[in-house]
Amino acid sequence: MAASYNDDDDSIYLQESDEEPFEYDDDDDDDDAGESEFLRHDSVGDCDPGSAANPTPSPAATGPSKSLSAYPANNPIDPIDFQVDILIKANQDTDSSLNYIDHTGYKSFTLNSFIYTVLFNAIDDIKSILNIPFNQALLLLVYFNWNTDSLLDNYYNLDIIKNRSFILNLRLNFTSLHNNKISLLKDSKFCSICCNYQSKFYFLPCNHNYFCINCLRKYIKNKILDNLFIINCPELNCPYLFKLSDLNNLFLISKAKKPITLLYLQKIAKSYIQLKKDYSYCPAPDCNSVIQNINPNLTHDHSLFSFSSALLSSIDSKTIQNLNIDLPIFTCYNNHNYCFNCRLESHFPCPCYISKLWVNKCKDDSETANWINVNTKECPKCISSIEKNGGCNHMTCYKCFHQFCWICLGPWASHGSSYYQCNRYNEDDSKGARDKKEISKKLLKKYIHFFDRFQTHEISIKQDFKIFKTMEKTINNLQIKTGNSYIDFDFLKDSIQILIQARNVLKWSYCLSYYLTPESNGFLIYEQNQSVFMNSIEDLSKLFEIKEYKQILKRKSNFIENTRFVSDRQKKLIEVVQDGLKTNFLSFKDINTPSGDSSNTKTKTKA
């Protein structure tokens, strides 16, 4: 990004472009062709000027500057409409469906389809209401932060000095359409930015024609990268504004590379998304999906979710307890699941703020918790090293065949019974603690207890995910070997997906366990449900260790039953948490003061 300023290299700023960064074309064949096609396009949008509100300019509008009265009643054709149209279409994803609505009331777009629909609709609205060119509408909307109401209030009402100068200047900028072009000079000319003699200049109607085109390009690209979309001529106080058509002229579109005009529109789109509460990005890396909250009932109190750890201490515990966990989970265009509020992954059954708290804590404590050996443990009976390679936590020692639980290392046999509590952290341990040092030690122990479980299931999910990824292949193989139809193995796909999802819920339930008050009445119920849920998951997971194809078919009913059971238990657990939090049967403790461990003071100073 920080391209060095190099005098001799024409193309340095267009590294992604061709060796010939622009072509000078004496005849305008291409442009003419474009224009005629443009006419065809524009007739769709602008064919009905009568229906659009078309207010005559008020006296105030023409007052300060005489030349403004010259602003065209009949809009000249704005060739950029066409160009942008083509540009977007060319860059649109090949998917036939432009956007996608998921089951939770969120609509997902690709960034380009978002530009093409939402952004352009907003521009078109202003364009037809005010009867102004596309470019002018775009700059107006950018200036008014995409607030259409405030734009319309201010467009003819020029009382606010700051707005007035911008609007008047903008109108002036569009009184005539300039046909700006790159010019190739016979004699080179001094560029006042790079101080070199150059032959390629871009002629501006403001007559500040002493910036060579490379300097102009660098200048414009810098502004765009800085998220500045209203770009003046570089000359000090010059009112000329660069239009999309200027960008197109200066950075000639090359088919293979990303044109600057698209970058400009994408950056504008991103600023729009940041300004609008009902839009968001998918947080997944490299995913350009845009998410829209299309359900007006799904208005979430953002103020409660966008906390920082410093702010959190000011949230009183009652507010926290009253929060429910109707999470706004969306599925993006590329099938990522995220929370619209806190932008974490789906974190049922944890409320957003608890999840964020946990994630931050884990980040800070990662070093402390690192000693937890995640991949190998010893068989509690014969002390052989056991490596875990599947998602299931019900282990059988390969040497002594002892069955034990990977998480608590207790015997598996007792896990089914109700008295056994694999997930329980023994709070009694910390009751005897006298001094602060001891308390902090106990707190750390408690944290590690739950973090271990959280992490174990996270790893299990990754392993289950591998099974999911190869499921298609597995089913094909099974089909060949058994001669059965593909549909006969469809249950496997359902099962593995439900298993992964359930593990994720279980994983986050340990985060909840850490923050819940163990003394509250609902906690025991919650813990029991968690335990049953966990066993149901491990039972289902165990089935996926069967490799023998005949066995798989034989156990089909087990798969289906266990899968259904997992779903039921998941639903039940979430209900217990939801009801518990609503009725204060479950409550949070020590939210403000998970103190003791030094890591937390670190968070505070960071914030």
Next chain:
Amino acid sequence: MSLPRRIIKETERLVSDPVPGISAIPHDDNLRYFDVLIEGPTQSPYEGGLFKLELFLPDDYPMMAPKVRFLTKIYHPNIDRLGRICLDVLKSNWSPALQIRTLLLSIQALLASPNPDDPLANDVAEEWKKNENTAIETAKEWTRKYATEKS
């Protein structure tokens, strides 16, 4: 890396045709790094003072503004304890059509007319608005104390 022609040109002119009351001399070992001296404008609380600044031209100069900072302690509502300057042309209003010389002139002008409504040093700005005479006295005192040659 060779120095861009733009910087050579500007440096030449700064030396051959200096701005009155301002000097900017590049370091021998780093031609993008300038020692700057600005005389306090007459009729201002900084009159009689000589203020030392450092100026650095980043790699993408002139697309990006130079980095400037006061090295001499100064009592001014738009300059903070670390010598950082709150000036529009150093930030959003920078244009590659501006030069080092125009920038330094703007800084000198800022000394002549402090703007407590757009403060960087809040405590100073507060004092400036509440009790302008005291603030000006303090500024004069700091100028005497820190910005005049003692030897």
